[in-house]
Amino acid sequence: MCWLIQNYIYNPEDNKHYEGAFTQGNGYVNIRGSFEEDLDGATQNDIYWRLPANVTLEKARHSKSKWGVYVPGIYGVHPILGEEIVNLPYFLGVNLYFDSERLDMEVSDYRDFTRSLNMKNAVLERSFTWKIKGNDIEVNFKRYCSMENKNLVVQELVLNSLDKDVELRLENFIDAGITTNGYNHFTKVLLENDEALKAFVTTDTNQEVGIYSKVFVDGSDKSAIGFSSSESRIIESFNIHLKKNNRIIIKKYSIITTSIDTDYKNDIRSLLHSKAKAINNNITMDSHEKLWQERWNISDINIVGDKEVQLATRFSIYHLLRAVNDSDKVAIDAKAYAGEAYFGHYFWDTEIYLLPFYIYTQPQHAKNLLMYRYNTLKGAKENAKRYGYEGARYPWEACISGWEQCSNWQYSDLEIHVTADIVYGMWNYYEATGDEEFLLNEMLEIMVETARYWVSRVDVVDCKYRLLGVMGPDEYLPFTNDNSFTNYMVKFSLNKTLEVLEIAKKNNLDKFNELKVTNEEIDLIRKVSSELVFLLDDKSKFIHQCEGFEKFLEVDFEKVWIDKSKPFGNFISQEKNYRSKALKQADVVALLYLFKNDFDEDIKKNCIKYYEKLTTHDSSLSYIFHSLVYSDIKDSKSAYEFLHKSLGIDLYGKGSAEGIHIANCGGIWQGIVMGLCGLGLSSNNKELILNPNLPEHIKKIEFKIYLKRRLYKVTVEKQQVDIKEITK
Amino acid sequence: MCWLIQNYIYNPEDNKHYEGAFTQGNGYVNIRGSFEEDLDGATQNDIYWRLPANVTLEKARHSKSKWGVYVPGIYGVHPILGEEIVNLPYFLGVNLYFDSERLDMEVSDYRDFTRSLNMKNAVLERSFTWKIKGNDIEVNFKRYCSMENKNLVVQELVLNSLDKDVELRLENFIDAGITTNGYNHFTKVLLENDEALKAFVTTDTNQEVGIYSKVFVDGSDKSAIGFSSSESRIIESFNIHLKKNNRIIIKKYSIITTSIDTDYKNDIRSLLHSKAKAINNNITMDSHEKLWQERWNISDINIVGDKEVQLATRFSIYHLLRAVNDSDKVAIDAKAYAGEAYFGHYFWDTEIYLLPFYIYTQPQHAKNLLMYRYNTLKGAKENAKRYGYEGARYPWEACISGWEQCSNWQYSDLEIHVTADIVYGMWNYYEATGDEEFLLNEMLEIMVETARYWVSRVDVVDCKYRLLGVMGPDEYLPFTNDNSFTNYMVKFSLNKTLEVLEIAKKNNLDKFNELKVTNEEIDLIRKVSSELVFLLDDKSKFIHQCEGFEKFLEVDFEKVWIDKSKPFGNFISQEKNYRSKALKQADVVALLYLFKNDFDEDIKKNCIKYYEKLTTHDSSLSYIFHSLVYSDIKDSKSAYEFLHKSLGIDLYGKGSAEGIHIANCGGIWQGIVMGLCGLGLSSNNKELILNPNLPEHIKKIEFKIYLKRRLYKVTVEKQQVDIKEITK
Incomplete structure (x- = not known):
């Protein structure tokens, strides 16, 4: 069915990739898919200087896991890097103890590990059997950022002892010892406990954040057996009596509010408390699921004949839907609030890569993004x-x-x-x-x-x-x-x-x-x-990238780029690169796609033939424009090849470790809709036109498109296309 | 006589300039000419980020006074700026109290303020009458970095009460609360007192520095009446009984040793103690003065007919003599160890601007500087x-x-x-x-x-x-x-x-x-x-600065550069400057001087005429090469005009606030010797030749020159020149 992104082995080498790929969000808060419990050796408060270096080549500095809780609009000021997204206190914390042994994916013995993100309802789940001192305990974590109540994050933990009765200790915690790109943006941290855990932090821009976290064990809000706190972490403990084969359900509800909330009135504490009142043990996720269903109903693409493309496309759309914010004071940063690289900054990505998806499936969000520019x-x-x-x-x-x-x-x-x-x-x-x-x-x-x-x-x-x-x-x-x-x-x-x-x-x-x-x-x-x-040469039907481009140095790629699994930029000094004919990404090729009606086929063919050979694709923005131009000139084989390269950027390897390449996600949507299906507008902009170019093995692509506030269902098949208005 | 640099008014606006201009040194330690006592509002331990910006335009961040104690070779590592000179603990500290009132140039009432640097013996002196609660107390501070014992710094304070007997309190202190360019490079600070004050610091490169400081009041090493210390400062107090018109002399001797001293054997404490044994109250400055006399005897230039040029030339030579190090593991940094701008780094200045002075007057130092490059x-x-x-x-x-x-x-x-x-x-x-x-x-x-x-x-x-x-x-x-x-x-x-x-x-x-x-x-x-x-054009007799120089943008200097008292770079964005025909400094013009035998007069005249109009002289390296080329083409009026501009860079205004423009000092020496006097070598390099071009009002210039280990006295007068070997 292609709705699940799954991982069956915990591996410190690619754990950060899954944390990024599994990022959840609801248009207000975004949370990386890290484990609920602490991970051995994965400190979260390292202090270091992330410097303004060549962003492509900079090495990420943090460990095998990086927690990430981001509320776009809450930002700090880094003395070198400027305004920067702030990684907020991690409030999902749940540690489990058997005697003094803590459950830890690095240390503990366990089997049947699975974690999966269900993109349909944006629920993240993890299950495994913990083998501890002769006991087999089934553990299942679930969580989601509520689409109904944007300040609410819901977690569920189901425990089941398979062999005998056991006694566990559960620690619920909030940790404010978090740095962003090695920098501490908190000027004040206040940790409290009474009927629940609370954390208040103030950023170095004087913004305020309040967090409330409450645990219900097996249907009751029974009291904690103890509290403890350090400078940066507050903890409450519960005893869990697990009877053999008798599942116990623990629920954890957290509220996060900030001073940029529309209902904030100069008092973060009272705002937090008033929102925390909504918490009880009967919260269901029906509305949450329904709201996600509504979004998918408009924005989904159904692809018949290629499960990998189907999954990757859904993955892109999932992140486009969860990262877009309700506010018009922020946009979508280069890593889609799934990591801290690029410091939460917004680039041209927004208008060129992301916007078409929103324009054609979620136009109100498109307008918000543009209003951000106006603001x-x-x-x-x-x-x-x-x-x-x-x-x-x-x-x-x-x-x-x-x-x-x-x-x-x-x-x-x-x-x-x-x-x-x-x-x-x-x-x-x-x-x-x-x-x-x-x-x-x-x-x-x-x-x-x-x-x-x-x-x-x-x-x-x-x-x-x-x-x-x-x-x-x-x-x-x-x-x-x-x-x-x-x-x-x-x-x-x-x-x-x-x-x-x-x-x-x-x-x-x-x-x-x-x-x-x-x-x-x-x-x-x-x-x-x-x-x-x-610099269009009409005679030779060729666009020069810039004045004197041909005079830049030739690069012997075979000789220089000895390991193509790494960026070309790793193998040449910036100084030499800057005077060489090696492109980081599509440049003229981007132009050919963005203005595809302005240039004839000869120009397109000449240019892509020439520039593709010189392009290193060191930027994740590059592949998809090549795919789109190849679609346009009816080279479906190359179009698919480059689309396929784009799909891999976040889905495989360690691609998402520092966050999601959200521009590429928007690009993939364009690669399918504008590329393979050849969607465009008639010259009067009043009608959709289709000029499809499906690869051999793809049988059918279906999606919906808004045009002038009307919704259309588009079906593209090998032999026929169909555009039908949908009456809402 | 032109040996004194003087200042008659303390003004917070230009105090840092005098601190830089009055910097003393002996080839081992360099000390800015700051006051001995604390200055109100002049904190020395500010923490901030000096960033890698355009160095010309960066604003200095520290206050109206910046202490500076530098031992070249002792360096720290700044996370952004790399290896950096370290500003060491300030051990010259002397505070004077009348009751609870502290002598402070910002706050106290005083008259007849004079401070002056005697370049002949490198002694810095300050005198004034302190008017305090109806008393007039004459105060005179003197100090020098001993040329005889390079680890020794000698201070003398003479007090005289003009009206009645008074009781003063004197605090001797060492302060280790010092940052360099806003950064703290000390990983360990140890402050001690017994028979004297001691400070030990360790840098973030694990180098060690030990400082010893002892006070003799009126001929005796009487005990302090008390000690106090904070995290970064150690203080000993003495009572001073001043009888009316009965001068009291207080001497302070300090020893500074470091782990780069040639006699360091892994124990900074024992090295310091062994060197401190040399301290007694009978130290005279005879040898110190004699050693300075020997240096001046070779390196001085005597100029008849222009006292300003005479003074400025001596000022340049003074700093060239005091900043050059005994070691071949360091060179001379851009600010000549008289400040922290440029972080104590070495540039092309050494070989192009500084070296000729040393080659021709202190050849062993020239070799050390070149050995630094080899090392x-x-x-x-x-x-x-x-x-x-x-x-x-x-x-x-x-x-x-x-x-x-x-x-x-x-x-x-x-x-x-x-x-x-x-x-x-x-x-x-x-x-x-x-x-x-x-x-x-x-x-x-x-x-x-x-x-x-x-x-x-x-x-x-x-x-x-x-x-x-x-x-x-x-x-x-x-x-x-x-x-x-x-x-x-x-x-x-x-x-x-x-x-x-x-x-x-x-x-x-x-x-x-x-x-x-x-x-x-x-x-x-x-x-x-x-x-x-x-890119020499033989026909038009013109050297192009670079390929396509003529295609860069014309700048309307009158329109853009609205305040010529500030650098041109202040009035144009770097981005626009980078595509405009505005030169920061001599480029082709530098070439014309450095290879003056290779280009004919037409080329020189064409080039300087063209480029001078485009040159902003935003760099202190620029004027003097213009002077030198004008001397070469016999335009003595322009040569003098540009020489005069060079002279002012450190001598007037706030020029020396962040340190000495030492390259310009070396340039001034060349401007006089190679420029006005036209000194050169014969084609076989065996003889000195003179091709002088004195301005009208300069009657005579005399100096000494080493060539092939022989010393010559050169005399240039309007009508005649003379070169005579000196038998040593």
Whole structure:
């Protein structure tokens, strides 16, 4: 049925991968799939300096397990890395003791270990038989982040002694001794116990978090037999009498609230207590399951003929659904709140990789993501000013404030395409939803302010408008002129701005007047958009990645890249890489997909043939755009091959250890829907069109699509396609 | 007489400047000219993160005073900035109390304040009258770092009450609560008192430092009346009975020893105690003064007709003499151990700016500085390997190990000319000293290993050897191809290597065989050295700074640089600067001076005319090379103008606050000797030649020069020059 992600052997080598892959979330809190109990040798409070190095090559520093509890919007300030997501106190803690021996996956003897994530209802489960001093005790853990009550996390533990009556001790705990990327963001920690455990922490940005955790043993809220606490951990203990073959069910309910909750009124304690009142032993997961079912009902893709692709696609959609936030003050970070790499920052991924999934299946979330950009426009304007330009310049790495958070200057200073990518994403949203209200207000404002940036950022050299000193999506060439991806994206962004300005001007809209756009300004935008250099060679039907690309050094990949299981970047110094013809990821190839109607087949074929050979795919963003372009040029074999490589990024090996490559998840959705099925819009944007290109073995693909607030069911089969509106 | 640097008003705004300018040293320990007593509001143990930012623009973080005690070779490891000089415990501490009121330059009432550095004997003195509760007390502090006993620092305090008998309390203290660039490098601090104060600290590199400090009041080593200590400070108190008009002399002797002392034998305590035995109240400064006199006798320059230039030149020579170390395991850092900016790292400054002074006046020190490079050759080889090249690649920022210490990749990765600059400096040393032993051993090894690096670093593009992705001395253009300075320096370095290899091969020297240089290797070095691109346009008589320099953006300096009292870099984003035709410092102009015999006058005139207009002189290394080229082309007015700008860098304003711009000091010496006086070597290197170009108002310049171990007195006057050998 392809709904379960499973793991049958605990192995410290890939445990962090499963923790990432099993991350749960409900649009408010996200929790890595770590064990409930402590793991020998897996300290959670290591202090070290994660430095602003080349992000691809930086080694992760923490141990075989890294707990992760993230509430997007709760952030700290790291002295080097800037605004950063904060890993909050781990409140799922449950330790089991037989005499003085603690259950520990590293140390204990056990058999029949299974853990699995049921993507359908987002429940994580683990079962095994603990063999302890001649006893066989069945242990089963379950948990979920409630989709009904977003502050609630529910856990269930079922114990059964197979051989005789035994006495166990259970410790319920909350641990606040947690660092994020080696840094302690808590300025205050308060741990309490009375009828339950409580933890209050304050971050170094003065945000507050309150956590409440209560245990019910076998249907009763019987009192703990004891409490203990250290500086960072509070514990309550329970005796568990297990009669032979008599299952005991222990339930643990936790409430997490923060000072960014909409109902927070300057008192985290009273907020926590008022929410904790909802806790009782009769909570069921019916509503939770129903809410997940509703989401799947719209966003699922049914694939007949390839179980691996089916599973991987569901896995991608699962994470897209659980990581997207209810708030429009945050977006989705590069690791989808399933780890701390990239510090919880937002990149161009949002608009280019993630947005289509939401636009076409969860449009309200798409709007939230775009409203996040609108809400950080002030920061983007300050960025532009800081760099000496007009208008708004979105940061390469964004967090809460909208100010640039990237501590590597070559990215923050040079990878300017993000500002145009945002307009591209917004335009896609508008085309699919027809949301004119948004177009003529927030979008218009962003368009005008970013156009002002571009007009001041371009240089005139030899009587041509040019963008000098730019890094395109290919981060292995940092300092180039007239990067084609960037320039084309900017031209597009300015063209669309002109279109919207025309409407706004004609209708004398308030927003238009508020923005004080002059005719001279419009003329200049027109001039820049039409005259900005774009290095398409019409004769040879070829797009140059940037000025003088052909003069960069040839790389003898066979000689240099001696172990292809590791990134190419491991085998060459950054300095040499920066002057060599080795691409980190799709650059012109990305452009060919994003503007597939603008370029003819010869250009596409020439470019992908040339650039693919030079591309290392050291970035997880690379494979899927190759798949999409191959789909477009009807090379279904190569399209499937690259799709398959994308699928593996998070699903296999250690891919998810530091979090989920969520951009790739969004890419996979596009790879199936826009790639294999060839979904697009008619030229008037009013109808869906299909131009499918299924691989031989895939018999059928079914999914649903929103267009202009109508829902359609799409079925693609070898011999026929079908688009049918669904009446809700 | 021009031997005194003086200051008549204490002002918190420029106090750090005087602390830097008044730095004392003896080739072992260097001490900033801070006050002996505490200064209100000037904390010394602030913790903060000094980040790897653009070093020109980074704001210094500490307060109106920063103590500084540095023993070069004692270093810490900063998690971000790498190996770093350590600011050691401040052992000069003396506080004076009248009742409970502490003498404090920020708070107390006083008049007739003077502090002055006598450069002749390197004694720092401060005097003033303290007006306290109706009493006038004359206070005079003196101190010096003994040139005779390098571990000894001598202080003297003379007190005289003008109006009546008074009772004062004196606190002698050592303070170990000191951070370096906001970081605490001490892992262990032990403070003791018995017959004297003692402090032992261990650095985070496990080096040890022991300090002993003893006070004699009015000729006796009378006991302290009390001791007190905190975590980081130890204090002993004395009562001082001041009879009216009866001067009391207090002497304080301190011994500082470290685990890098040549006589250290794994026991810092016994080393300290054995050295402390030398302390008694009869120490005179006769030998100290004599040793300074000997140094000045060789290195002084006498200038008739311009007192300002005379003073500034002495000031430069003073710091060159006091900062140069007795050891060949360290060099002279960018701030000459008079501050912590640049973290105590060594740059190309050593070979290009500093070395000529030592070669021609203190050749043994020149050799030590070059031996430092030889002693870090292992690190340079590891650097080359890390970057993927053969041979040895010297670090842009060097410290103890020879590994790269620069944490800004654009400098460390791209500013590769340093490796050739080192050979250039060594060659100058060889030409002036005739030290063939060094040439055919250490130098040959460095030459061969660095040649191996260059041969693997060059790229062949269009059948030409080129150096791509390079930053030249002009750090405002980071990523250029075929920077002329670099390429010419490399060609020179390889040519000289070939010359020496020929001798070594012909004589079948051990070192030659040890290095296993093959004929093929020699051929390749020859090929690269002769074919490496050099962008001299013979027709237009012009050297291009790098490939396509003319295509970088024009800057409207008038419009952008609105306040020329601040660096240009403050008014433009790094990103825009990096694509603009604005030079941080001399680049081609530096080349014209360093190879003045290789280029004709037309080239020099064309280039300086073109580049000077584009040069911001944001680097302190820039002015003096302009002065030197102007001297060379006989434009004495411009030469003097730029020399004058150089003089002001450390002498006026706040120039020395973070330390001394020692490269500029070496540059000033060259500006006088090689510039105004036009000193050079005959083509066979056997004779000094003079081609002077004195400004109108300078009547005479006299100095001494070593050539091939002979000492010459040089006199340059308007109408005549004289070179006379001195019989020692």
